[in-house]
Amino acid sequence: MESHRDAFVEKFVTFRKLVTPNQLQQAKTLAAGDGAKSLLEVLQELGLVSDGDAATVVQLYQKSVADQNRITNARAAQRPPTAAPAPAASTPAAPEPVLVPAVPESDAPRIAGFGGLDDYLAYAREIAASDVHLAIGCPPLVRKYGRLAPLPRNALAAEESERLLFGILTDEQRERLGEQKALDFCYVAPDGSRYRACILRQRLGWDGAFRVVQSRVPGFAELGLPEQLQRLTEFNQGLVLVTGPNGCGKSTTMAALVELVNQTRDEHIITIEDPVEYHFVPVHSQINQRQVGAHTKSFSAALRAALREDPDVIMIGELRDRETVSLAITAAETGHLVFGTMHTTSAARTIDRILDVFPADEQPQVRSMISESIRGIVCQQLIPRRDGTGRAPALEIMMNTPAVANLIRERKLFQIPSIIQTSKQLGMQLLDNSLLELVNAGVIDGADAFYAADNKGPFLKWAPKIDGVSAEG
Known part of the structure; x- marks a missing residue:
């Protein structure tokens, strides 16, 4: 069993990019030499995995084992005894993901x-x-x-x-x-x-x-982004957030949204970045780009100054602290379209993270402000393609509606996924549904989808086998 847990841990830390290949190999060597310590314990001792990440991987592993055992036992109990079936026509197995060497020898x-x-x-x-x-x-x-x-x-x-x-x-x-x-x-x-x-x-x-x-801002089609995201550029005011873990392409997606405004609207756009990544070339809009450290002291200082510069659209590289978050909400409420990024992995967690930066006595007012100003949240992850040609975006998309706004005001954020699930006609989708579509289309591998998914249940058939038993029973 320990070897299966170690395999699970290895996949987790690799997918979350917590360690380099050399660091992982060092930890595996130490774990194999010790014999008494698991791979996770060695990674913690080396300071490569935090206590929080360790708790997360243990929780995911235990849930995976429990879910697989539950499904296997349930199917065994429901399966009536039958005579040996006649040999069935074999179904061709899905091709293995292509492993393309990153650097040829x-x-x-x-x-x-x-x-x-x-x-x-x-x-x-x-x-x-x-x-x-x-x-x-x-x-x-x-x-x-x-x-x-x-x-x-x-x-x-x-x-x-x-x-x-x-x-x-x-x-x-x-x-x-x-x-x-x-x-x-x-x-x-x-x-x-x-x-x-x-x-x-x-x-x-x-x-x-x-x-x-990249030397230019890529377009929606080039990034594999759905057309419904273009709606987020059509508002005159409000807050649009692009979220996800490090390295998931948040900045590029946000730049594509701002570039669409530049291509289609006559606006004054101000960007506040650390550092400036893409250089926007004005098309229909006037664009001013400021870099934290070079042109301004901080995000909050630049945002405060931007509000006095008659902007229509403001792009904030990252909502890092309470003051920046507060100013972004104020800007969105006072007639500006504001784009920003955060390091959250779902729409509900994004709202929760915003609220958590404020003291408890201020949160009711902030909930009311967010419910009125938020226009949409895009949560993005990049998953390796099966054919080895790159990574595909898996997206959770939440658009603000009266139902969503009401849940935010009442802090019933746990119900937001249900609203997203039933609002596909409004352009919404859950991350897990996006992952399933990519798997079923043969774009990504099911095992990668399992590790990225919020709800592991629909992905158990692709989970690592535990003692040789899969979730399929």
Whole structure:
């Protein structure tokens, strides 16, 4: 049983991107050598998995086992004894997901000749990777289609990592990094390509992470977004939130929404970002982009200033704190269309997270304000495609209706999924329904959908087998 739990844990931490492949392999080696400790215990001891994440994976595992046992027992009890059936025509099994190597070994000689960080960044863009990671003691890593993979070269020493990272910094950035020990910025390479960058100090030296920013804002069709999301750009005022875990494409989806406004409406758009990722080219709208740290002190300071600049549309890179959330709601209430992102995984949790940043005595008033100002919530996850060509968006979409607004005012948020489930004709959908559609269409693998789903029940047939018994009985 322990080996099955370890397999479950491995899949969980990989899907949630809690560890790198090297870190996971180290933990598995230690767990195998100890014999008395589970993989999860080793991951916690190494500081790679928090107590909260550990509790989540244990809860999911126990629920998976209980659900599978319950379904198996129920089916066994209902199955009448019958004679041995005649052999049935075999049904062809679904093809296994295609595993495409992120980095071919044949590229090793070329990678060995890389001199500066720009070479690694250009290579990542060439192979359609989304991120580059430099970590001392590991080879440089790239993230492609949601999965980390090492480049075929030796591990980085502290001196090489520092040379690569500091080689792209200005004198001012080096000074700030020396003082603060961490630096977030937008790096523009000599060829004009852009990267969202983070450099930080850790125990062994300097590490860096770089997100590839596309040269233009992709459109809805290119991103695989449904047409009903376009409705969210047609309001004159209100709050639209795009949410999801790190690396799920929130910023890109929000940029696509803002670009649609730019393409179709005569508006004054102000964006507040950290850092600025996409450069919008004005089409029908006037656009001003401000970067936290470079053009303004904070999101809240920029948002407060924006309200005095006669904007029609405001895009906020992230609703991080109470003041920013409060100002965003006020802006939405006072005649502005506000787009923002949060790190939540469902519409109900998003509303709950907003309320939780306010003191209890203020929450009734905030509930009333949100119920009137919210226009829609899009919760997004990116799931690897079966054919190995990228990732597909799975979306939960909530549009505000009188029924939804009433549930928010009364804080009956647990009933919001039921409203979404029965409002498909209004453009709404639950994340789990989106996942099922992608699985049934052969776009994603059922096992990946199982780990991403809120309600595991409909996905148990794809869950890991426990002691050789599947949920199918």
